[in-house]
Amino acid sequence: MTATRTGRPRSEATRLAILQAAATLTTELGYDHVTIDAIASRAGAGKQTIYRWWSAKSMVVADAVIEGLLRLPALDLPDTGDLSADLKAWTTASAAKMGDSRFLQVVRALVTAATGPEQDASRLYEHIMRPTYEPLVARLRRGQDAGQLSTAVSAESVADALLGTLLFRALARLPMPETMTGIIDALLAPPPPPSSS
Amino acid sequence: MTATRTGRPRSEATRLAILQAAATLTTELGYDHVTIDAIASRAGAGKQTIYRWWSAKSMVVADAVIEGLLRLPALDLPDTGDLSADLKAWTTASAAKMGDSRFLQVVRALVTAATGPEQDASRLYEHIMRPTYEPLVARLRRGQDAGQLSTAVSAESVADALLGTLLFRALARLPMPETMTGIIDALLAPPPPPSSS
Amino acid sequence: MTATRTGRPRSEATRLAILQAAATLTTELGYDHVTIDAIASRAGAGKQTIYRWWSAKSMVVADAVIEGLLRLPALDLPDTGDLSADLKAWTTASAAKMGDSRFLQVVRALVTAATGPEQDASRLYEHIMRPTYEPLVARLRRGQDAGQLSTAVSAESVADALLGTLLFRALARLPMPETMTGIIDALLAPPPPPSSS
Amino acid sequence: MTATRTGRPRSEATRLAILQAAATLTTELGYDHVTIDAIASRAGAGKQTIYRWWSAKSMVVADAVIEGLLRLPALDLPDTGDLSADLKAWTTASAAKMGDSRFLQVVRALVTAATGPEQDASRLYEHIMRPTYEPLVARLRRGQDAGQLSTAVSAESVADALLGTLLFRALARLPMPETMTGIIDALLAPPPPPSSS
DNA sequence: AGGTAAACGAGACGGTACGTCTCGTCTTCCT
DNA sequence: AGGAAGACGAGACGTACCGTCTCGTTTACCT
Numbered sequence: 001m002t003a004t005r006t007g008r009p010r011s012e013a014t015r016l017a018i019l020q021a022a023a024t025l026t027t028e029l030g031y032d033h034v035t036i037d038a039i040a041s042r043a044g045a046g047k048q049t050i051y052r053w054w055s056a057k058s059m060v061v062a063d064a065v066i067e068g069l070l071r072l073p074a075l076d077l078p079d080t081g082d083l084s085a086d087l088k089a090w091t092t093a094s095a096a097k098m099g100d101s102r103f104l105q106v107v108r109a110l111v112t113a114a115t116g117p118e119q120d121a122s123r124l125y126e127h128i129m130r131p132t133y134e135p136l137v138a139r140l141r142r143g144q145d146a147g148q149l150s151t152a153v154s155a156e157s158v159a160d161a162l163l164g165t166l167l168f169r170a171l172a173r174l175p176m177p178e179t180m181t182g183i184i185d186a187l188l189a190p191p192p193p194p195s196s197s
Numbered sequence: 198m199t200a201t202r203t204g205r206p207r208s209e210a211t212r213l214a215i216l217q218a219a220a221t222l223t224t225e226l227g228y229d230h231v232t233i234d235a236i237a238s239r240a241g242a243g244k245q246t247i248y249r250w251w252s253a254k255s256m257v258v259a260d261a262v263i264e265g266l267l268r269l270p271a272l273d274l275p276d277t278g279d280l281s282a283d284l285k286a287w288t289t290a291s292a293a294k295m296g297d298s299r300f301l302q303v304v305r306a307l308v309t310a311a312t313g314p315e316q317d318a319s320r321l322y323e324h325i326m327r328p329t330y331e332p333l334v335a336r337l338r339r340g341q342d343a344g345q346l347s348t349a350v351s352a353e354s355v356a357d358a359l360l361g362t363l364l365f366r367a368l369a370r371l372p373m374p375e376t377m378t379g380i381i382d383a384l385l386a387p388p389p390p391p392s393s394s
Numbered sequence: 395m396t397a398t399r400t401g402r403p404r405s406e407a408t409r410l411a412i413l414q415a416a417a418t419l420t421t422e423l424g425y426d427h428v429t430i431d432a433i434a435s436r437a438g439a440g441k442q443t444i445y446r447w448w449s450a451k452s453m454v455v456a457d458a459v460i461e462g463l464l465r466l467p468a469l470d471l472p473d474t475g476d477l478s479a480d481l482k483a484w485t486t487a488s489a490a491k492m493g494d495s496r497f498l499q500v501v502r503a504l505v506t507a508a509t510g511p512e513q514d515a516s517r518l519y520e521h522i523m524r525p526t527y528e529p530l531v532a533r534l535r536r537g538q539d540a541g542q543l544s545t546a547v548s549a550e551s552v553a554d555a556l557l558g559t560l561l562f563r564a565l566a567r568l569p570m571p572e573t574m575t576g577i578i579d580a581l582l583a584p585p586p587p588p589s590s591s
Numbered sequence: 592m593t594a595t596r597t598g599r600p601r602s603e604a605t606r607l608a609i610l611q612a613a614a615t616l617t618t619e620l621g622y623d624h625v626t627i628d629a630i631a632s633r634a635g636a637g638k639q640t641i642y643r644w645w646s647a648k649s650m651v652v653a654d655a656v657i658e659g660l661l662r663l664p665a666l667d668l669p670d671t672g673d674l675s676a677d678l679k680a681w682t683t684a685s686a687a688k689m690g691d692s693r694f695l696q697v698v699r700a701l702v703t704a705a706t707g708p709e710q711d712a713s714r715l716y717e718h719i720m721r722p723t724y725e726p727l728v729a730r731l732r733r734g735q736d737a738g739q740l741s742t743a744v745s746a747e748s749v750a751d752a753l754l755g756t757l758l759f760r761a762l763a764r765l766p767m768p769e770t771m772t773g774i775i776d777a778l779l780a781p782p783p784p785p786s787s788s
Numbered sequence: 789a790g791g792t793a794a795a796c797g798a799g800a801c802g803g804t805a806c807g808t809c810t811c812g813t814c815t816t817c818c819t
Numbered sequence: 820a821g822g823a824a825g826a827c828g829a830g831a832c833g834t835a836c837c838g839t840c841t842c843g844t845t846t847a848c849c850t
Contacts, residue, residue, distance in 0.1 A: 007825030008815040046828045108312040153383030164361025186350035204794025205846045440823040509699040547777030558755025580744030598799030599841045637802045
């Protein structure tokens with residue numbers, strides 16, 4: 001019994017109105033120009049209601065992401081049986097979305113939240129990163145089962161490298177597709193060791 | 198001759214004091230919590246002096262980086278001739294530093310800047326990441342020359358994967374060292390090609 | 395029969411707890427810093443219970459006064475038969491209490507209420523001042539009966555002058571005791587009439 | 592040389608605009624409904640500018656009084672040579688103004704300020720009470736010289752009693768004129784001591 | 789040497805947003 | 820129905836910074 005029991009219960013309608021307002025304003029104005037006052041006003045809520053449930057603006061935006069009101073680029077990973085083609089299709093599509101400035105606005109909120117208290121960071125990982133990470137690892141494992149990826153390397157390592165590259169180059173604003181193709185080839189179908197260059 | 202000629206010349210001592218203050222405060226407080234007032238106060242300078250020479254906080258911090266006053270706690274990448282051992286030593290040591298809050302502060306500065314104007318973002322990334330990224334790429338190229346790494350994959354791709362993994366796992370707060378070892382092995386010592394190619 | 399009759403009867407214990415809390419907090423914090431929330435919390439009552447029975451903070455405090463829970467630190471006015479000595483003893487003792495911050499807190503409550511609606515103001519003044527004012531007037535009347543004070547001046551006027559002097563000098567933070575002695579002498583033992591009347 | 596010397600000097604225009612705004616708003620809305628935000632907005636000033644120079648709303652209003660922008664009832668004390676008539680005329684006129692609710696609004700600000708830090712209270716006394724108190728004492732002394740008031744009582748005592756009565760009855764909202772007449776008569780022309788009632 | 793002019797430290801200015809506090813109402817469960 | 824608990828919309832509070840604007844002062848170059 002962790003719950004308190006008396007008192008007016010939290011209003012779900014208000015909670016959603018706040019998250020919706022945060023999502024809308026982030027998309028319209030960009031993360032930096034969103035204010036708590038504006039979120040409250042747009043949501044028809046009091047500021048205290050926001051501060052009662054969220055510790056910072058970044059957490060409100062992060063919750064809007066979790067709630068699905070503010071979409072990160074969808075990263076549905078296909079499974080056609082051809083791991084290499086699937087990964088290339090996925091990274092190419094993902095990379096294309098990374099150039100979207102609205103995406104960077106959201107990423108900024110998430111990174112801000114991620115550098116905050118451990119508890120908040122973990123929550124974000126669970127709700128935002130894991131839904132992308134786990135299917136990717138699973139797909140890589142199926143590729144290993146199919147003999148398309150060496151079992152000498154952990155699927156997690158490859159997933160880290162792929163997601164990390166996307167993150168790194170997105171933040172650095174470097175071009176992406178070719179790079180991703182190269183590393184995928186390197187990991188999946190390594191050439192014979194060079195003997196004489 | 199665009200320059201005016203009379204008047205008191207710009208004070209180099211003040212310029213450096215401002216950049217040093219910006220660097221110190223960014224490391225101590227994190228990019229978001231650095232204020233122009235604090236920089237001015239710490240540097241013993243007037244705010245107007247800062248605004249006279251820089252357009253925004255991000256430009257001051259970028260200049261501090263250029264000046265070499267603010268760095269990632271980057272480690273020297275050894276070159277013993279054994280690429281695998283060198284990378285493992287470097288990634289292990291780097292991963293250990295990822296727990297350092299100063300690292301996260303700088304990463305935050307980068308991400309914050311990344312969502313700002315293209316020009317600011319590029320300046321910061323160039324000068325913060327390059328001192329780490331370029332030597333890494335160079336070392337990988339030497340490894341390729343020595344036949345320790347396939348030439349079928351670009352050195353940049355491997356560098357992206359390594360740095361990206363560090364960045365990703367740092368932000369996601371996942372454990373690091375083992376993972377790094379695995380991916381290095383995968384890239385350097387590829388397994389036999391899958392049976393059905 | 396104006397009253398409804400069904401339902402749970404009003405809790406007397408809660409009513410008193412609220413008034414006691416209001417009195418205590420007014421004394422401790424001063425009228426301005428008392429909040430309805432704090433009263434409710436201290437009384438172990440719900441805010442709605444307060445709003446159900448009182449229209450405003452001033453009314454709660456007024457009721458606390460009526461209930462005798464909040465008083466000026468009034469002193470008993472002695473009656474030894476010697477009006478002059480009695481008044482001097484009382485004013486000297488009262489003046490000493492004027493330095494007490496609790497006194498100023500109550501005065502502030504009165505002044506705050508005085509600027510509000512007529513009804514609230516009257517209630518507070520009646521009940522806070524009267525317990526001091528009425529005995530003083532009564533004592534002065536007995537002095538008049540005993541020939542110690544002229545009947546040409548109303549007892550109320552003298553009471554006003556005495557209490558007013560205390561109030562004025564307390565607010566102006568001027569020294570008090572000697573002054574009080576002087577005015578008492580002036581009123582009780584009038585000098586010979588001026589030569590040219 | 593107690594003053595600091597550098598930096599932009601305080602703007603006198605802004606200072607006056609703030610006091611004028613405070614005066615106007617107090618008159619229009621009443622002391623309670625004046626907000627610092629409204630003063631700042633009306634004055635075209637920033638809130639911080641107000642907080643930089645005044646500790647509380649009551650001090651701003653008090654300064655507006657001192658500056659003559661928010662008038663207390665003028666208490667010009669006539670000197671026709673007839674002390675009794677002069678005092679009665681003055682108290683009657685003063686009492687009439689005391690019923691004005693705008694007066695009570697200002698008094699509330701002053702009392703609030705008077706119950707604050709010693710330094711603020713002293714300032715108020717010097718600038719607000721003394722300009723009324725001192726001429727009154729002086730007039731009473733001239734009355735003593737003319738034999739219209741006993742020299743056995745200090746002029747200050749009488750002034751205390753008169754001002755105190757006005758203050759007390761104004762705050763208590765009790766009727767005034769008759770009472771004031773009575774006490775003046777008692778102090779100025781005492782009847783012969785009663786022998787047989 | 790004296791004059792001109794830009795840069796300097798200092799800090800007040802009009803603003804925006806913050807995060808907190810209090811109000812008076814509303815909503816639930818418990819008695 | 821009364822009451823405790825406590826969430827709610829509203830909005831004022833006092834603070835922190837922003838970027839701009841005077842000030843008086845300092846330090847060069849130019850007569």
